Amino acid sequence: MKKAIKMLGVAALAGSLVLAGCSSKPASESNTAKKPSSGTLIYGRGGDSVSLDPHNVTDGESFRVTENIYDGLVDYEKENTKIVPSLATKWSTSEDGKTWTFELRKDVKFHDGTDFNADAVVYNFERMWDKNHPQHKGDFSYFHDMFGGFKGEEGSVIQEIKKVDSHTVQFKLKEPQAPFLANLGMSTFAIISPEALKKHGDKIGENPVGTGPFKFKEWKRNDSITVEKNDKYWQQGLPKLDKAIFKVIPDNTARLTALKAGEIDIMDGLNPSDVNQVKGDSRLQILLRPSMNVGYLSLNNTKKPFDNPKVRQAVSMAVNKKGLIDAFFAGLAEPAKNPLPPSLWGYNKDIKDYEYNPEKAKQLLAEAGFPNGFETEFWAMPVARPYMPQPQKIAEAIQADLAKIGIKTKIVSFEWATYLKKTKNGEHPMALLGWTGDNGDPDNFLYVLLDKNNANPPAAQNISLYKSDKVHDLLVKAQTTSDQAVRAKLYEDAQKFIHEDAPMVPLVHTTPPLAASKAVKGYQPHPKGSESLVDVSIEK
Template sequence: MSKKSWLFFVLLLTVSIALIACSSDDEESSEEGGGEGTAEEGGSDAEDTLVFGRGGDSVALDPIMVTDGESLKVTRNLFETLVEFGRDDTTINPGLAAEHAVSEDGLTYTFNLQEGVTFHDGEPFNAAAVVYNFERWANGTEDKFYYYQSMFGGFSDDEGHVIESVTATDEMTVEFKLKRPQAPFLKNLAMSPFGIASPKALEEMSDDEFGENPVGTGPFKFVEWKRNDRIVIEKYDDYWQEGLPKLDQVIFSSIPENSARLNALMSGDIDLADGINPSDSSQVEANADLQLFERPSMNVGYLGLTTTREPFDDPKVRQAMNYAIDRQAIVDAFFEGSAEVAKNPMPSVISGYNDDIEGYDYDPEKAKELLEEAGLGDGFDMELWAMPVPRPYMPDGQKVAEAIQNNLSAVGINAEIVTYEWATYLEKASAGEADAFLLGWTGDNGDADNFLYVLLDQDNIGSNNYTYYENQELHDLLIEAQSEVNEDTRNQLYMEAQEIILEDAPWVPLAHSTPLLAGDANLMDFVAHPTGSDLLMDVYFK
């Protein structure tokens, strides 16, 4: 049976089962997620269904409550933000706001909203909905709304909170007042986590329930979620942009192994696959039925060192870890030319990158000297956490961990590799439970603030700063850079910040990768966005 025929059969079977279930008990809920209708009810046929194979499942589908790319990959197509990035860059474009204006002092932002937009539950989108969402986030907590805390300096009761007020000045106009200028404010608003959700749905459901039954204004609406298997979204017929989306349905299929995902693509079981091993790129390019996509590099893969845990509370130990690890060998072995060795916490494509920094060379003898100075000349035992899923910034966390383990052994450090299921891994690492952990970051908005402040500032301990690293001098520099509107001055501040981070060494930066995807040769208008969250409303099959 061909892939398309097989999909059609599965869709018919799904409809039959759904009708039987509804007739027997309309109130019965599914632990696999809700959603109205099915692919066939929406008029879908197999030719208009995109099956997107990915390395892991989502954590949740409420964009404000997640930080992982597998969740935002889906929510990007269910929710929309006030302003949007360009199709292939991080320039600011109209979104749910048709127009915006900024006051001369940079403290007031006024947004005129799009007319005729509705949420997937039929409720109208308006200024009151925007205010509701921002009030929900501003009155939240760090264990729920990580991104809000990271991008806007905390919550409403926190001294560093940037937003003073959000007001609906009329039905379709929203005014933001800031306590101080924030240079990346518009870019922050364009980030996927700040997708506007239906107030009615939020009121009717708990946060956890909404995370499994999301309701936004995006081109696609949620249908079903089978954990560790698939998420199905379908065309929203009342979408406000005429003629979009072009697909009737998208199925996000979880296939953890990179090689298995490529095989599924080659056999026609899926149409698009991310996490293609660099070593397989030539095989894709040689196949006339496939095409290769390169995602612009805007990421970093790193080994985080939890600075509140012994012996990593000693900067000399952290510096020794940096000298002990052969970054170039890791890049050569596992990225095969599709990455550059990292020396800073952000990639060179970001404005403010400090190229004068030399970084840490691979120098096992220097590592041993520093360990001796720290009173650990005989080495020590530690846990090294390896990611259980491939990510754009690290194709194979287990193999990278094994290479690091071997490097550390050469300087007397005994590293035991441990791992957990992806959601648990993130939860435990963010709670500071790891000695050292492999992780990474794909930039959300193309600004240095999104790397340095979000990942390494003391404001974000417990959210995106998994290392629990804090430095008051660094904090003051990063807040000053946020508030500075002169680009040259901002860049100089960020260069100084990278020098502090280099000396304190809370990370071992490993690589800035160029992630690879592959797709069916008939797949048209797919654009791999540098943020890692791809909008699929323009995609179709020729």
């Protein structure tokens, strides 16, 4: 993203607002006059989905698929995080910002033939919100993090979710929440068929049923997921594809080889160093995803010696970020000094990053009681991610940096779903991970990744388990304030404390490259890291 994104939900809190976008349907419907293309698109990716239950996942590989099976109440524009209608056609908020009313689209069916209506919306959100709901099976960590907790918990911002009539639903909040509308656009808050939930229970992740452009057909674990065109999709004439297959090819180079051979049609996780090679192939094209991410080194603040801020600061000074970028990102990244990317408003540009200074890092270690360094495990992701295209090699480079100041590390990895589960449980001493923003609001980075309320194993999004009352107070105040300028100042102040405490090492903000056959038309990479294939076609 080249400039900051303004959020509709903030303006809404200033007074009553009714929105219906430029039309009652997303921009993609402007193409319905065209004759739909057909064919099968094969998408090559580095890892498998964890689950196809959108309410119970946080990883991009899961959302890459669920976004094509389900719809949410609202969505984002194809190029940015501006809110547009989806299953809700209009919405309004009360003057105090505590009541949100949504008018729902009529004549929409789930893939199992059942009706989408207000009852379905209430059932889905009650499932996530209420621990006593019969289908509250899972940790629902995203819901907990974005809405402050579950029903009955002190931090929960939601007071009531109710049906007004068959196609109107209302959310009543305990207090205004500035990012509320932007949050609802996130892939995790998609609407699942209530009948499918009742039928499949905790196996809904293997039997997904939504209202989206594609219907689930088959899942071969660690190999492929196949979805087929929903002929009764509510956007007339869409989708254009007959079928999409999400194919797992773990190695980036092997994935590029498959693309060149015509075995797949598009791939993510392209090594930046291979961009020029793709540009030189007349059969292929480069697609760049707008930057809205951070790759970071998490330091578990509850485990010795990372409970000592001087040790954390020493690690920050030991990592040569410029060296990493030169070696692995081919100019498609910039060093990160904050967890918040500079493409978002609220970014504190005045913070000075920890300098790369091994000698000063050694001095800090000595002051912390480790004059000879120490030994620890260093966890590295098994799959390439948009913010980290070669995690194992990046881990080895950081391992070499840390060895220079006496920190000896053993690199450890696990299968992707296990890696996520274990880091959320806080089992790691230090671990590579990252975050791609979901909604264009600073809250989605700072509150999710670093608020004390989200340092809650076994479902911690704040995997550094960092707990700061000062940061918490600033982030909560920012959530309940309508003035964006005031919110921005609160986020800037929070970043000062975060930088001083050094709970993690922000490494890079990337512009992730994708490669595709030139036969692929209409593919628009979204800043949030995944996108619908509803408008994509393939001409073979």
